[in-house]
Structures are given as structure tokens and as C-alpha cells.
Amino acid sequence: MTDSSPRSSAPADETAATKQGIKIVGFLCNWCSYGGADTAGVCRFKQPTDLRVVRIPCTGRMDPLFIAKSLIYGVDGVLVSGCHPRDCHYAVGNFYARRRMEAFKAFLPFMGIDTQRFKYTWVSASEGQQWQKVVTEFSEQIHRLGPNPGVRLRSGDNSKVSSGLR
């Protein structure tokens, strides 16, 4: 099969940057933002292709560990998105998430990681257009920052760690 040329309205340098291997991981709550991303897809709202989505039941499930490990291993950006406050499928999960992520954000510079590489946001299942906006803006932000060198875990080893389950 032949490759078709890109016809999207995404920035011109997008393809080039993608070839550098920009990778963004998105942790999306199953009930709101995952649905919002689906809605954006169903409506064919074009988005940059750097984002890889991990489906989680609720942003309350978000352990800061997931964000930390992603960034340490060299994922270039982490986006967490859930239900709007007061609209949580589990009543209060996103309130816990908001507190944890605010606290965690303050901790990122101590790990040697630019806080701009992490963002959390609220997008409901009906807000396909909002999702497109969030993804596009965050992807552009990460492209401006360039690849994440990760955190040097052992001296002399600057390569990305490929497996690191505890």
C-alpha cells in the first residue's frame, strides 16, 4: 500500500517532529474525557498524532507514580484528563485527583523535569471540540519543548530505560 500525503490542517512541522519520536501519554478517565476523545474522533476533529491514550476508570485512580515513571523514562509529555469537578462518575474521584496532581506538579522541578511537560484538564464526553483544542495546544507545547531527555538514573547511562516494573 502506498503512503498518502498528509492532508490535515495540522502545523507543517508536525510530521517532521513526529519523526523525531515525540510521544505524549494521556491518562483519560473512562467516563468523561475518554468519551470526549471518542466524540472528537466521531466528529472527525483533526488532532496531532503524538498522543497515546491510557484508559483509566477515574482520575482518582491516577497515582502520581504513573506520571513520574512516564517522564523519567522519557515520555515527552503527560496529559491527564477527567470529568469536570462536581461531575465525577464516582462523586469525588476528580477532587482527589486535583489535589494530588497540584501537589505533584510542585514536585516535578525537584526531579529535574519541566512542569510544562505535565498538564491536567477536565473534558466531558460531549466536548469533542474542547478535546481537540486541549490535544492540539498541549502537543504544540511539547513540540516547542522538544524531546524529553528523561532522568539520568545511573551514571554514564543516558539511554531511556525500557523496562522498569518494580
Place this chain on the structure above:
Amino acid sequence: MRIGVFVCNCGTNIAGTVDTAKVASEALAFADVVYATNYMYTCSEPGQQEIQRAIGEYGLQGVVVAACSPRMHEPTFRRAVEKAGLNKYMFEMANIREHVSWIGNDREANTRKAVDLVRMAVGKLRFNQPLFSSKMPVNKRLLVIGGGVAGIQAALDCADGGVDVVMVERKQYIGGKMAQLDKTFPTIDCSSCILGPKMVDVSQKENITLYAASEIESISGYIGNFTVEIRKKTTYVNWDACTGCGACMEKCPAKKAEDYFNEGLGTARAINIPFPQAIPKKAVIDAQFCRQLNGKKCGVCAKICPVKAIDFEMKDTIVTEKVGAIIAATGYDLFDHSVYGEYGAGRLPDVITGIQYERILSASGPYGGHIRRPSDGKEPTEIVFISCVGSRDQSVGRPYCSGVCCMYIAKQAILTRDHLPESNSYVFYMDIRAPGKNYDEFVRRAQEEYGVQYIRGRVGKIYQRGDRMVVQGADTLLGVQVEVEADLVVLATGVESSSGAGELAEKLRISYDQYGFYMESHPKLRPVETNTAGVYLAGACQGPKDIPSSVAQGSAAASKVQSLFAHDMIETNPQVALVNERNCIACGKCIQVCPFGAIQWKELRGGIKKAEVLPSVCQGCGVCNATCPPKAVQLQHATDNQILAEVNELCA
């Protein structure tokens, strides 16, 4: 583990912008993957058979399908692998349609992304464990929130099927907006004649418990087993005693109370039964206007009441009901037109809303069914209707079409001609939206048979001239400005979500859109279900709807409830938290954070305390998992290892 990967072409939906053959061939190189292929429509019957065949032929222990959103077809494929003998949780989906092929046209980047997503899914699947549901009993009682026509229909359908129904209505009467209408389009049926018998049925069915003048205080529990607290609001009348004779109303000296039922067109007594057919036919004292309750000497109603039902000391009471399913049928409110300066900002007394005009037309309304205008009681001869007031207008935050206004204007214009044959009606409209059965014919009848003048264009200004109003607008078809001297202007105010819809949604744990309408589970395939199991929707709380659609949805929701109640036991969701007792340090943090009280202490031999999850109460949010310091409590099917495996695969 032996894993099989099935990449769906979805016709050209995926294959159009993703090289699915390449995704499959790359997947074959992943560790543990022993079989990978692409298929035209994996969700089709032959597609599912292909999965089942491969499970048998290659001895697969886990399956990954890269296709559409798991919110769409995860249950389909889980059933398919289960039929082939696998545990249905040994299955993962990679979403390469909504999240890949539909959002970008760069085939190379899309293919790379699809490969990544498949690798992540395979990575997670390696950590999957078979999970098993248990069974729990269903409480076969239904709660219907809202007593409008949708709620009534749902309640009656279920009650006919032998289900115990609890109906909660915040107003003092049931019937909702439909009870206020005079006639209904397109048949010009008398509204109270078709609704009245249904309202009476609700009050007479032995298995319907009606709480009017009551609101939902709190809801806890889950499908099959909800506990609901209902606040019975203070009415100052003991309804068990009140016979609805109306003697109190006749003698009440406070005559200037707000008449909510007549939309403020008349006045009511402070103690009031809003309309003759009201169900329940019980009096309520409006504390704002009652002389006795405002410190003045009165108490006439208490003296006159033949059954001594008046109780000025009454307080709100809370009752608790246990139900197995909930139907939300909370209806809608009408747009407040005072934001429109061009229509007089609510200051012109003869600019009224459609629902006010409905009360004027009604024989039991404030003017006894004679069309008169509110300012001076004169019979109008020139009447202007303006459509799309608070509909299809981004500037007031209402971009959607309310769906019913075009039709009710046509109906009101026809009725106006019936009441006042010498009158002239004008309708300013943007477009005529009449897509229902016999709807367009009805609008044509208004135009052709009843001579209603339809002017396509917006109104720019309404101002007073003498005792009439001048309506200035444009006729965009003729391209001219038009001016109509009108005696009465009726604004077709649009539909908006019911006040308090958001607060109730939080109690029900269901989602709502940016306008406050409740979200259905799937706009096409699951229109009356919500994402919270056991909670269903009926009527305009889900979006603007006319009466036929509301009734249809009420019946649809009722059938969903009855199919749930056809089972004595339902399967629980096994994707719940589980405590590894060896790691638990008994700090109790999980017990503190659990939103559902699903974790409790358990005492082992020797008085050692450990946390224990009640699987039937746990909803699977995972807050405890994220909180637990030694990670002893793990949310099954979304464990730390499973989520981190996906991250690891992405970094690989």
C-alpha cells in the same frame, strides 16, 4: 501467555488512513504474540468467528482487538472470547479508530501510533487475570424522579407490569408542563383530557407511592440496591387529612399570592390548590404570602377546615425508600426572555411567553379561556408570534433548536383564529422545523386554512405606541422591512434544562452536557440509559422533546427497568478493588477515601486488623489504589502493574 492480535479494517474507516496489514505484521513481532491478522469487519459475525477459530487453533490465552472505541464494542468482543472458552477479562482493545484513523490523515504517523497502541494493549494483557462475577439480588422497586408526562408514562408502564413504583415530584401536583397546556399539536387534543386520566391512574394504582411537594435529598447504593432519602417539603397542610374540598381557598384573605400555575397572569390565594384536576388534590400554604405565617393575626383556613388539616407548625420530613432502579424524568424549564432588550426585556406587559398564552387559551386559566391581553383585558385583534426566543442563538448561549416552538406557535395561531375569527396572526420565524408525523401538514394548515401570515425574518425592536405595540422586523424573503402594530406579542421561548438539574445529576452520579441536559449512554444505541448502571432517562431532561417523544422515552425507560427486574439476581462487576492482606499495613487511608464506604476493617486471628473490600459495594474507581501507601489494595483489571505496563511499552 499466547496472545492473538486482530486488527480491524472497519471497511475503510480504519484501513483508509492506517496500514492495518503492517500493524498486524509488526504486532506479530511483539513478545507473546503468536497470531496476528487484519480483518475487514472484526465485529461482524464472521469476524467474531475468526477470533474464536484462532483461539482454538492457536491455543490463545489472551486476545487483543485493535478496532473502534472499547466504549462501543468491548462488551461484544468480551462475549465473543467468552464463547470460545476464554475468561472475558483476558481481552484488551486498542482504539485505533476514534483515537487514530478518524483524527488524522497522515498514514505513516497513524500506522506508527496504531502499532504503539497495540503494543500497549498487549503489554497490559500480559498482566490480566481472569475475573469472575458474583450474583446479588435485585430490589424490584423503581424510583421515578419527576411527575411530568414522561415520568407518568414510565411509572404507569412499570406499575402495570407489577413493579412497585415510588414517584417524587417537587411541585405540589403531577402533570408537569403538559398540565399547563390547553391543547396539543398536531391533533389539537385537549391536553388535560388526555393527561388527566393518566394522572388519576397514578394516584389510584396501589403499587405507586406518590411523594408530591418532595425532593431528592440523597441517593446512595448501586444498580439493584439504591437507598434514597426524600425530603417532604413543608406544606402546612396535613395531606393525610386534607380532602381537597377547597373551602380554605375560598375564605383565605391573602389574595395576592403568586399564581405559579398560571405563570403569574393572575393571583392566587395563599392557601391554594392550583387547578381543579390537580393530582394530588391537596392544598398547600405559600409561606411567603400567608398572613398567619408572617406574624399577622389570621388562621382563617384552620378555623374553616372541616377536617382540621392545617398545621402551621409543620416542618420538612425525610423519608427513606429502597429501590433497585431510578428513572430521571425531571423535564425542562423555559428560557427567560428578559435578556432580549429588543423584545422589551420583560417590561412590556403585553409581550408574553408561549406558556402564558397557553394559560390564557385554557378554559381553566386566569381569563376563563377568553383571549384577553394582560395589561387592560382588551381582546386583541393583531397578534404577533416570534419564534426562536432563546433557541438557535449563540449570543445567549443557546445554540440548539428547542424543537417544539415552531409547532406550538402554529397551534396557538390556529387556536387564536378559532377563538377570535376577526383577528390576524403574524409569525416571525427563522426556519420552520416540523419533522414529526403530520407536523408539516399542520403548519401548512395554519398558513393556508387559517390564514396565519408567516414572515421569514427576525424582529429587531418592539416598542409601545399608544395602547398598542409596534413590532419592527425584516422580511428576508422579500428583502423589505416590515412593521406590524400588535395588541399582543407572544414569544416562543425555548427549552432549557430544569433548574436544579445539575445538583440532581451529582446525586445520581450521571453526566450532563454544557446546557445541563443529562447525557445518555450512547446517542443512538443507548438513548435512555446513563453511564451509571440502573439509572435511566425519560423526557426533556435529556434534551428538548415534544410530548410524543417524551412518552415514547418514558415507555422505553420503563421497558429497560422491566428487563432489569426480570432477573432476580444480577451479575456484579468484578473490576473492583482487592486487598493483598500480606502487604496491608492497616493504616486505614483507603477506608477514609472510599466514596462508597466499600472498605471496612477485618480482624484476623490474633486481633490483627486488615482492610477488606466489599465487592458488591465497590464501584471500581480506584481512589483507594492510588492512596494506599504500600499499594496493598489493587483495582483489578486496572492494577498498577497493568497501567505501568502500558507506559513501559510506550517508552520501549
